[in-house]
Amino acid sequence: MARPSGRAARIEALRKLCASGAILHIAEAAQKLNTSEITIRRDLGDGENGILCLGGYIMSASEKGERYSLSHAQGTNTQAKTLVARQAVAMVAPEDTIFIDCGSTLQHLAANVPQNANITVVTQALNIAEIVSRLDGVKLVLLAGLYHPESGSFSSDTALKMLQEINITKGFFSAAGIHENEGVTCFHFHEVAVKRAAMARSQKRFLVSDASKWGKLRPATFAQLDEFELWIGKPDSD
CATH class of the missing domain: 3.40.50.1360 (Rossmann fold)
Structure with missing residues (x-):
């Protein structure tokens, strides 16, 4: 079985960090993942991984899509x-x-x-x-x-x-x-x-x-x- 790529591993780590609606700054995320902010922005650039970077903050895509009723x-x-x-x-x-x-x-x-x-x-x-x-x-x-x-x-x-x-x-x-x-x-x-x-x-x-x-x-x-x-x-x- 092929080992997950570094990008896939980072995205999975970000999903865990953003569980239960948590939001964190990209600098904090970079520190926790021992990588750069540029790498994280590149990882999330296509917006198709369930995680978004908005205004310098990382959050679940479902969090952004939530609507109040x-x-x-x-x-x-x-x-x-x-x-x-x-x-x-x-x-x-x-x-x-x-x-x-x-x-x-x-x-x-x-x-x-x-x-x-x-x-x-x-x-x-x-x-x-x-x-x-x-x-x-x-x-x-x-x-x-x-x-x-x-x-x-x-x-x-x-x-x-x-x-x-x-x-x-x-x-x-x-x-x-x-x-x-x-x-x-x-x-x-x-x-x-x-x-x-x-x-x-x-x-x-x-x-x-x-x-x-x-x-x-x-x-x-x-x-x-x-x-x-x-x-x-x-x-x-x-």
């Missing part, structure tokens, strides 16, 4: 999402005006807001608004506009203008990917403007995400980690 996300990692959401809601105090971002994680925060909490909730997310609308003693501000069913959220210039008039005491933000070098990311570019505007209007900003999002890189960057006062759900370091 709110309905699907609502049924995944529910226990972990509930845990981080309960940690987040503990920071909410009477008379707060809070921003609750879109996505499946923060709907658990909304579900844990008590009746008669005496707060105002601002959101661009339909799933969040539906939960909050049923709470007595909680005011709801829905940032409406064009509805995006894949994320269950709205976007519009009107929403951005509305945010300019709202003083948010605490903003709770979700993410689809969190990368220590590339920042906090989401799947959809239409989400970025509202997220950025809400961050700018928030006195305190909290990143709320279960551990599965860490180390992932998604298409649209909307923040850097140092823009948040607290990272709720950050996995423990090894």
Whole structure:
């Protein structure tokens, strides 16, 4: 039986390094494989090996092709999402005006807001608004506009203008990917403007995400980690 070529062995090693959605910088990959960055780029040049090099990072091709679906996300990692959401809601105090971002994680925060909490909730997310609308003693501000069913959220210039008039005491933000070098990311570019505007209007900003999002890189960057006062759900370091 013929022995695998050096290229085949390197690609297989990269597949193992990128297992479970891991993303690593090409320099780190070159060091682990004891080869050069140029060699790795050449190995992955045809894009047909299940591994991609994008923006200097190595990732599984299926990771790049993944698409977000709110309905699907609502049924995944529910226990972990509930845990981080309960940690987040503990920071909410009477008379707060809070921003609750879109996505499946923060709907658990909304579900844990008590009746008669005496707060105002601002959101661009339909799933969040539906939960909050049923709470007595909680005011709801829905940032409406064009509805995006894949994320269950709205976007519009009107929403951005509305945010300019709202003083948010605490903003709770979700993410689809969190990368220590590339920042906090989401799947959809239409989400970025509202997220950025809400961050700018928030006195305190909290990143709320279960551990599965860490180390992932998604298409649209909307923040850097140092823009948040607290990272709720950050996995423990090894």
